[in-house]
Amino acid sequence: MANKLSYNDRNRLITRYGRWALVTGASSGIGKEICKQLAESTFNLIIVGRNEKHLQNLQSELLAKYNVDVEIVIADLSQEEEVHQLIKKTSQKQIGLAVLSAGYGTSGSFIDNPLSDELNMLDVNCKALTILAHHFGNRFSNNMTGGLVLLGSLVSFQGVPYAAHYAATKAYVLSLGEALHHELKPHGVDVLTACPGPVASGFGSRADMKMDGAMRPEDIAVPILKSLGKKSVILPGLLTKILTYALRTVPRWGKVLIMKKVMTDMTKHQKSVRLVNTLAK
Ligand SMILES: NC(=O)c1ccc[n+]([C@@H]2O[C@H](COP(=O)([O-])OP(=O)(O)OC[C@H]3O[C@@H](n4cnc5c(N)ncnc54)[C@H](OP(=O)(O)O)[C@@H]3O)[C@@H](O)[C@H]2O)c1
DSSP: SSOOOOHHHHHHHHHOOEEEEEEEETTTHHHHHHHHHHHHHOEEEEESSSSSHHHHHHHHHHHHHHHEEEEEEEEEEHHHHHHHHHHHHHHTSSSEEEOOOOOOOOOOOTTTTTTHHHHHHHIIIIIHHHHHHHHHHHHHHHTTTTTEEOOOOOGGGOOOSSSSHHHHHHHHHHHHHHHHHHGOOOTEEEEEEEOOOOSSSSHHHHHHHOOTBBBHHHHHHHHHHHTTTOOOOOOOOOHHHHHHHHTTTSSSHHHHHHHHHHHHBBBBBHHHHHHHHHHHH
């Protein structure tokens, strides 16, 4: 699939959701690529993240290429107060589209990981997303128009041993998004939950997962934006579709076992299993 939006797609998006879009997780990966596609579609952008340098670089790139406004908001979304500050700082802007891409994963044995790391991820992936979805859901409903994009994952659909809590946060996002799609539709608000498979971004190194054969952010960003307003859930990218198709007849308990094997290969757990096996020889 082409990794650019067509003229008609860009026109549809700006007509339905313009002129301002807010994107969390804009400093890297999928969120950053969505910003590029939206800027090309002539959206003005509020780009959100913690890494000021990365956001400034993106701002400069978009200002140089497109005739749009780009404003930076630095926010650590694991801190509830900063989520509310983000809402306050952007309350005067005519935002018609919110893309909630900020998120990250943990991996390895759940009980061996520090609880504080797991709770921090829960705050970013679920709590901040819920606060922002509630805020923009209300705001867009009052205007009788708007678009909300949530980032789930292929791991949303079953338990994933050795990424147990990350997969649980993404199951939360999928369940919330699927239901909000129907609740907000009568208010003129489009809600889309995107569930990609592996994407080469900052995600792999932060989650300590090997991402061999992963898709590119542009393979994901374009189908997500194309599907907004048309679908409730999307499995963006060819690899995502192939992986889903390959497992379509497997019962949920079987998918959990397959994901255990996949994640064992992808995570540091594999390294410790290898080490234990080596030491046992
Ligand atoms: N990559 C994959 O394989 C994959 C697959 C399925 C779903 N997803 C989901 O897609 C979304 C985007 O991931 P990605 O692949 O683009 O990863 P990425 O390149 O690591 O980007 C993650 C983004 O989240 C932001 N973020 C993380 N913690 C934050 C915090 N405490 N406060 C504010 N922002 C924070 C980061 O910004 P700062 O560092 O500037 O704070 C960064 O912009 C995530 O929700 C992820 O779970 C990814």
